[in-house]
Amino acid sequence: MRRSRRTRVAVAITIAVLSLSATVSPAGAEPRTTVDPMRRAYDVVVLRPLGLVQVVVGAVFFVPAFPIAALFGAGDDAFRICIEQPVARTFRRPLGEL
Numbered sequence: 001m002r003r004s005r006r007t008r009v010a011v012a013i014t015i016a017v018l019s020l021s022a023t024v025s026p027a028g029a030e031p032r033t034t035v036d037p038m039r040r041a042y043d044v045v046v047l048r049p050l051g052l053v054q055v056v057v058g059a060v061f062f063v064p065a066f067p068i069a070a071l072f073g074a075g076d077d078a079f080r081i082c083i084e085q086p087v088a089r090t091f092r093r094p095l096g097e098l
């Protein structure tokens with residue numbers, strides 16, 4: 001079966017665009033740094049589970065500490081120390097960055 005000239009031109013343009021787009025790097029992008037696989041494994045196996053324990057323990061301490069801290073105007077500090085910082089260390093940082 002013979003293709004029309006229009007179809008052949010469209011296929012050629014598509015192949016040219018796809019092959020050229022593979023060589024283009026994003027402008028202004030930061031260079032990717034590679035993280036040691038052992039650091040990632042240590043992070044996944046040791047630090048993240050310990051961080052999860054820290055989040056749970058922080059929540060347990062936060063419940064009785066918050067009313068007392070709120071009486072003295074330090075409720076935000078209690079939340080930051082007991083909840084916000086452990087959650088940030090456990091869930092919001094990139095994998096392998098210690």
